[in-house]
């Protein structure tokens with residue numbers, strides 16, 4: 001059976017959550033598929049998607065465009081390679097069991113609800129996360145496929161029975177990945193080398209006779225992405241993640257802080273590979289001459305003992321974060337402890353652009369309503385392609401303008417800016433009175449768009 005390798009790219013803005021994989025005609029020919037056929041896409045894991053033709057500007061680049069759900073289901077990021085093959089037999093599912101994400105278990109869909117119609121003809125594979133678009137604003141609800149009958153089924157149809165299982169929960173695609181980090185390319189590369197490499201390939205370090213690090217210190221101003229990097233590297237390397245803020249450890253009860261630290265390291269060893277993230281490291285391990293408190297002294301001593309006691313080299317790594325590296329006890333920064341340091345600085349303009357793109361990727365911008373309207377009038381492909389390119393160009397122009405003006409903004413500020421602009425757009429369309437409505441009408445949702453002035457006003461707050 002023909003199988004080809006393609007490079008993953010993100011989906012077109014209008015393709016979010018529709019289970020499509022966009023391929024060019026030469027890939028479709030090589031796979032012997034036509035639009036509407038199903039393909040199996042395999043990265044680190046495997047999933048199915050429905051073939052659709054890409055726009056001409058994407059042809060002959062050996063790429064496949066899939067949205068964040070399909071990427072999560074194949075465990076890949078843009079830029080990664082996947083193998084793609086035709087699904088020869090499209091077997092419809094008679095029953096599919098769906099688990100809701102932990103945050104929304106209260107907002108369970110009603111099985112009678114019309115929006116479940118959006119699932120008809122939706123490709124499915126075991127363990128997939130599938131989006132269900134509701135009439136509520138915001139991103140779709142995410143469900144995880146925990147069982148399919150028959151086992152080799154790969155598509156839902158109107159006869160498929162949906163079983164909602166609310167006994168179980170999963171974390172949603174909310175898991176942070178490298179894709180969620182804007183800028184910081186060089187920093188991320190170093191973090192991956194220092195942390196992901198020894199976790200995933202301990203044999204490399206053994207063969208070379210070098211010791212992987214136990215402790216890595218990330219330092220820089222607040223809100224620049226230190227926590228984000230730690231979470232992403234844990235997720236992407238499949239490590240157990242334990243996060244604790246320095247001040248949480250300090251307890252006034254004798255011995256309690258040490259006990260907490262011991263428990264954290266024990267958990268890390270049991271669940272190894274693990275990453276322990278200690279935020280505000282300076283608060284638990286200040287320079288000893290600055291410390292008058294007995295507790296801090298004991299906590300530093302305990303932390304040193306724990307670090308020195310890590311035997312599972314490369315399989316338990318501690319990431320410490322601080323905005324004041326010089327305020328940390330120098331004993332902690334000696335070889336074999338936090339002996340690698342990476343500065344996480346304030347983003348430059350191009351980095352700010354990337355961060356803004358990340359935080360606005362699910363937002364409908366000015367022009368989206370027109371684009372959707374155009375789409376429903378079934379225009380020719382060239383007309384649609386042109387309209388889409390225009391939409392993307394004007395969105396990018398706005399984001400560049402913001403990025404250039406937001407000097408000194410860190411990632412957290414840019415995320416707040418995007419959120420505030422979206423809330424302004426919401427307020428324009430939705431009255432407080434509407435909040436009581438069970439469902440926000442579709443036509444209202446369709447009109448929701450974030451405009452340039454929403455951003456400008458948001459940035460003045």
Ligand code: ADP
Nearest residue numbers: 181182222223224225226227228355411412415
């Ligand atoms: P720190 O740990 O450095 O104080 P965080 O990683 O907690 O900062 O960042 C807070 C939030 O700001 C993140 O959850 C994210 O929404 C946003 N953010 C910060 N830096 C970045 C970045 N480089 N790219 C994308 N988002 C960022």
